[in-house]
Amino acid sequence: MRTLTVLGLETSCDETAAAVVRGFPPGPGEILSDVVFSQLEEHRPFGGVVPEIAARAHVELIDGIVARALDEAKLTLAQIDAVAATAGPGLIGGVMVGLLTGKALAVAAGKPLVAVNHLEGHGFSARLATGVAFPYLLLLVSGGHCQLLGVEGPGRFRLYGTTIDDAAGEAFDKTAKLLNLPYPGGPRIEILAREGNPARYALPRPMRGREGADFSFSGLKTAVRQLIQNNAVETVDVAASFQAAVIDILIDRSAAAMAMFRRDFPETAEPAFVVGGGVAANGAIRAALADLAGQEGFGFAVPPVKLCTDNAAMIAWAGIENAALGRFDPLDAPARARWPLSHEMP
Numbered sequence: 001m002r003t004l005t006v007l008g009l010e011t012s013c014d015e016t017a018a019a020v021v022r023g024f025p026p027g028p029g030e031i032l033s034d035v036v037f038s039q040l041e042e043h044r045p046f047g048g049v050v051p052e053i054a055a056r057a058h059v060e061l062i063d064g065i066v067a068r069a070l071d072e073a074k075l076t077l078a079q080i081d082a083v084a085a086t087a088g089p090g091l092i093g094g095v096m097v098g099l100l101t102g103k104a105l106a107v108a109a110g111k112p113l114v115a116v117n118h119l120e121g122h123g124f125s126a127r128l129a130t131g132v133a134f135p136y137l138l139l140l141v142s143g144g145h146c147q148l149l150g151v152e153g154p155g156r157f158r159l160y161g162t163t164i165d166d167a168a169g170e171a172f173d174k175t176a177k178l179l180n181l182p183y184p185g186g187p188r189i190e191i192l193a194r195e196g197n198p199a200r201y202a203l204p205r206p207m208r209g210r211e212g213a214d215f216s217f218s219g220l221k222t223a224v225r226q227l228i229q230n231n232a233v234e235t236v237d238v239a240a241s242f243q244a245a246v247i248d249i250l251i252d253r254s255a256a257a258m259a260m261f262r263r264d265f266p267e268t269a270e271p272a273f274v275v276g277g278g279v280a281a282n283g284a285i286r287a288a289l290a291d292l293a294g295q296e297g298f299g300f301a302v303p304p305v306k307l308c309t310d311n312a313a314m315i316a317w318a319g320i321e322n323a324a325l326g327r328f329d330p331l332d333a334p335a336r337a338r339w340p341l342s343h344e345m346p
Contacts, residue, residue, distance in 0.1 A: 004323055005032075036312070053133070099333070125300065125307045138151045142168075147162045162214060171220060176189050201227055215250075250289065258298060273300050278281050
């Protein structure tokens with residue numbers, strides 16, 4: 001089993017990123033370079049990501065970002081074993097830029113291509129960081145996604161729960177907008193919540209205690225809007241109360257999924273609970289989920305904050321995971337706006 005060196009490209013939203021990672025499953029891997037250009041300033045005046053602006057910026061930036069990633073890794077394209085590029089899900093214009101660039105690089109260098117599911121990249125980022133073993137329970141929690149999955153390997157996922165409306169990160173951003181916080185608002189909610197009283201405002205916990213492990217955040221977001229519209233509120237207390245409600249929902253749904261995971265994988269003596277995605281960068285959420293894992297007898301693994309938000313190192317590592325199994329993709333692999341990891345309940 002020789003180590004693999006993979007160039008990864010990520011352009012699914014508003015980060016233009018390229019990275020070179022070396023290693024072999026189960027990890028951890030070695031990040032030789034990890035270049036991320038954030039377009040926050042371009043989108044800030046609009047209070048959110050504008051797809052056309054994002055796609056145009058990716059076109060302008062991607063070549064230079066790739067060159068810098070290879071330069072920082074002190075490697076040429078000829079020394080790479082494979083090229084991995086996000087093929088979805090995401091903003092389709094951005095996805096197309098990164099995937100087409102990856103295809104061109106693969107053809108030019110005579111290297112195989114791995115068309116990576118962006119969610120799989122987040123799901124495997126803890127393997128890159130810590131080498132956690134399959135199978136494990138994954139909470140994928142980000143701006144666009146909120147899912148609980150049993151992870152058995154590349155392309156092998158069991159869906160235990162998903163959001164029936166908004167994702168947790170989306171609820172953070174919309175609450176921040178209601179509070180007139182500058183974009184991106186999610187991280188600012190966490191900062192303000194440290195100064196607030198989480199018991200000040202009674203907010204709902206949708207789906208808590210329900211059968212299954214599905215999520216719902218739309219009702220919570222609506223309750224926050226009504227609270228702000230109808231009352232003179234303290235911003236820090238709204239932030240703290242909102243964050244506390246999200247944490248309670250995540251804990252309840254994750255605990256339900258833990259029971260399902262133990263049912264499906266009874267032979268796993270020391271199960272791991274892995275958290276990935278941008279919302280996993282929230283320190284209060286990380287701490288609460290770590291406590292839950294300890295109470296339920298699960299190990300806890302979460303990547304460093306830099307690997308929680310969108311990056312190309314996780315895409316390169318997902319490329320390594322697939323390449324190690326001989327899983328490569330043809331040059332006509334499509335770009336996809338939607339690409340769920342799993343449709344089926346176990």
